[in-house]
Amino acid sequence: MIRTVLSLAAASLAMPAAAAEVQVTSQGPVVELAVTETVKAKPDIADVSAGVTTQAATAVEAMRANAAAMDRVVQRIRSLGIAPADIQTTGINLGAQYDYDQQTQRQVFRGYQASNRVSVTLRDVKRTGPVLDALVAAGATDIGGPSFSIDDDTAPRAQARQAAFRKxxxxxxxxxxxxxxxGVRLLSIDEAVNPVRPMPYAEARAASMDAKSTPVEPGLVGTSVTVAVTFEMTR
Incomplete structure (x- = not known):
């Protein structure tokens, strides 16, 4: 994305500072640009989620059954070597369930439904497929993800920043x-880092992945940096 503004008269540009506002005066026309560059890299983090839903005649029974089912799922997650810090409960819900009777045109109470959901961070993306299969085998009735990212995107962010500024x-x-x-003289610079996003990637699955597990393609994720700069035109 490129945004260009040309000023044919001298301009006074304000640059923010920590303690005070600094005024930078240009003697010639200025050009303002906003350039975005994206650097792609292989992800090393995969986030998945697993949920359990149970139904019972009473709220207490629904919650008890749900707790037992979710405990089996969590224990399975831990048995896979996932660190406790990478397991997080993201939602617990309990609600009454009703059916609509067409003859009486009234809601008919049929019990309670309880649900519990956890998110899991995998630090080896090649394990994503087998872990999803293991969660389902342990009793998970709802699976979400995977969402891929880079644990430390400092290097690709620096590359994107440099490419954006040079352009x-x-x-x-x-x-x-x-x-x-x-030529030109730099007057101001501002940066915005955009969230990583998945990119298409045609590499085949790793050979070490069990052929019977759910196939998962990690692809590439892109780190984007937008640099907004102002230059003065010089003689």
Whole structure:
């Protein structure tokens, strides 16, 4: 994404500082650019979720049955070597259930439904398929994910930042030359880091993954950085 604004008169640009506002005065026209660059990399984190839903005649029975079922799922997760810090309960719900009687046109109470859900962070994406299968085998009735990400995206973020700035500088220099100026001088810079997002990736599954497990393709995730810069055109 590129946004360009050319000013043919001298401009005064404000740059924020920690303690005070600094005024930077330009003597020539300015060019403002907003450039976004994305760097793709293999994910090393997979987030999945598993839920259990139970029904019973009373609220107490529904919660007890749900607790027992979820305990089996959590114990299975722990047996797979998942660290306690990577297991988190994300929702517990209990509600009355009704059926609609067409003849009487009234709601008919039929019991209670309880649900419990946990999220699990996997630090080996190749285990995603087998772990999902293990959760279902342990009694999970609802599976979510996977969502892939990079645990430490410092390196790809730095690459995206550098690429965005270099592109912005090159484009500003082009504008300056087209306008009859020799170069540019940096006046301000601002950065926005965008969330990682999945990217298509055609690599086959790892050979070590059990062929009988649920197939999971981790693909690539992209780290995006948007750099907004202002340059003064110089002679």
């Amino acid at each position: 912005a500088q090159a484009q500003a220099t082009e504008y300056a030359r087209w306008a009859g100026y020799n």
